[in-house]
Amino acid sequence: MTLPIRLPTRIFLLVISLVVISRSVTRGFSQMDAAADFTTRLDRHLERVTRRRGILGAPQVAVSAPRLGIDYRSGGRSQRFHVASIGKTFTATLVMQLVEAGAVTIETPVSALLPGDELDGLFDTTGSTDAAGGATVAHLLTHTAGVADYFDGSVTDGRPVRDLVITEPDRLWTPADLLEFSRTRQRPVGRPGERFAYSDTGYILLGRILERATGRVFHELLHERIFTPLGMRDSALLFHSVPANDREAAPAADAAAAALEGTPAPGAATAALAAETSTGTSLAIAPLRLGRTEASTFRSLSCDWAGGGIVSTPDDLVAFDAALHRGSLVSRESLAWLAEPRHRFHVGIRYGAGMMQVRFGGFSPFLRGLPRPIGHIGVLATHLFHDPVHDAGIVLNFASTREMSRSFRTLIAIEQELARAARA
Known part of the structure; x- marks a missing residue:
């Protein structure tokens, strides 16, 4: 950003x-x-x-x-409004809950937590046999993993996602799409630990780590571990879940949200997007402007996920x-x-x-x-x-x-x- x-x-x-x-x-x-x-x-x-x-x-x-x-x-x-990168604090909180539970450590290699096909092309692996070049959970949390930033980073071809949100407003992005964007249209920005480089792509990987480590999809973790215990009844992950107040008011929406549940596999957290079964598109949020463009109803806002897709x-x-x-x-x-x-x-x-x-x-x-x-x-x-x-x-x-x-x-x-x- x-x-x-x-x-x-x-x-x-x-x-x-x-x-x-x-x-x-x-x-x-x-x-x-x-x-x-x-x-x-x-x-x-x-x-x-x-x-x-x-x-x-x-x-x-x-x-x-x-x-x-x-x-x-x-x-x-x-x-309700789109919180943008405030969502990174929520993701970091969930990761530290995993650390405190002993499921991972901040020094756990990313390659021990995610399959190689998700990591390929995202990291500078020069001189390393590790699929993530030795990057750890701490590197992702602190934006020092050397991963590009799909949202606003330099691209080798075309335009960054920040521009595509406006030019392709009806496009639905999945976490797998976002990783593929960085993999095929960007280059790593450095070796793990070499320098600070803000990366939304890195927080997509943290979301995937949370899913793999818990067997729950990311939006379920937000609701189960943060929103519900704290009584945050007007909060949800846009395009993936609905707020508790809406679920109670609209049983039909609750049933649709249930279709998003299940044990995650790569990309499963947003598989419903491709089938257009997501309930998130119906959420009314405060107006927001990307430059001069009013974008609060754009489906392309799905480009935010574990890096900032929360509405609250x-x-x-x-x-x-x-x-x-x-x-x-x-x-x-x-x-x-x-x-x-x-x-x-x-x-x-x-x-x-x-x-x-x-x-x-x-x-x-x-x-x-x-x-x-x-x-x-x-x-x-x-x-x-x-x-x-x-x-x-x-x-x-x-x-x-x-x-x-x-x-x-x-x-x-x-x-x-x-x-x-x-x-x-």
């Missing part, structure tokens, strides 16, 4: 005013007063943002900071964030391993393993005092972050590849207002 932004330049223009805000805190508020002040000030910010977004309308925003008495929502708390709501994502950071999904040690910043993703952003850390000081020295939230962003200017200083979950959906800069300005404003509330 390439960020279509220049964060430092655009954000700097707002830094001085934000710093002034942070210096003008009125002390002596009660927590209730501080929470009300947070709401008023963030409402004003979002009113300005909404006016500037024009036809895009209001972004979806959720901030949950129980310690500060803050439970803020704006722009539709129950509207602000409320459901807040629930996931809270559970993840209180240790309900994986141990605190596993979470710390995922969150550990290892590589530079972008100016001001470091990457761990399915999680990012934002360092606002990288955008401007005036922002060095802000917390360093951890989580993930998606190409549609979607955010899921946890502020460890204020124990706050933050969800943003700006729903456009052209709104990343504006979304980060809002993230900065939220962090400023959380700091203000904490000092009150």
Whole structure:
């Protein structure tokens, strides 16, 4: 995923005013007063943002900071939206559950978990007899396996999938299709462990590892291990499952979803796509724009799977964030391993393993005092972050590849207002 932004330049223009805000805190508020002040000030910010977004309308925003008495929502708390690469945090969480269960280790070779025909052509195997060139689960999680990125990476022929989503909107992609795209139209970008190179293809392989190791298809694992236990009743894997609320409301849809179940074989997780038996196409989600193109109804969104194919709501994502950071999904040690910043993703952003850390000081020295939230962003200017200083979950959906800069300005404003509330 390439960020279509220049964060430092655009954000700097707002830094001085934000710093002034942070210096003008009125002390002596009660927590209730501080929470009300947070709401008023963030409402004003979002009113300005909404006016500037024009036809895009209001972004979806959720901030949950129980310690500060803050439970803020704006722009539709129950509207489902495409979370994009936020889904990588879900996949990484499922992988760490496998690690904790002893089914795999982070150092298990990929070639020990997937058959050679799935791995052929994806890795640089120069000087190695290993089908994955010695790549491990950790390499895939940290984007250091040397695998190309089918979505946005260089191609030897034609156009990347990012472009094909728009030019071929009715195309249904399976995980096998996506692996084949990288195999035949791209080249590995390096040897395993050699360098960081963001790879959606690598997360497709992680999804396949999860299926092979558990005997369950990927969307079942999401529902059984995350969505259902956490009461995330409006979340699903687009084109593969339906949210619990819809299953209860529509028995026919539930019966159709059951057709997707079974023991997976290579490509079985989306075999129903080719037969057009998937229920995902009927899900109504918030509008989203790829450039100028409104694409929320495109079947080509099936190009996202284990790397970011989830649809969810602000409320459901807040629930996931809270559970993840209180240790309900994986141990605190596993979470710390995922969150550990290892590589530079972008100016001001470091990457761990399915999680990012934002360092606002990288955008401007005036922002060095802000917390360093951890989580993930998606190409549609979607955010899921946890502020460890204020124990706050933050969800943003700006729903456009052209709104990343504006979304980060809002993230900065939220962090400023959380700091203000904490000092009150």
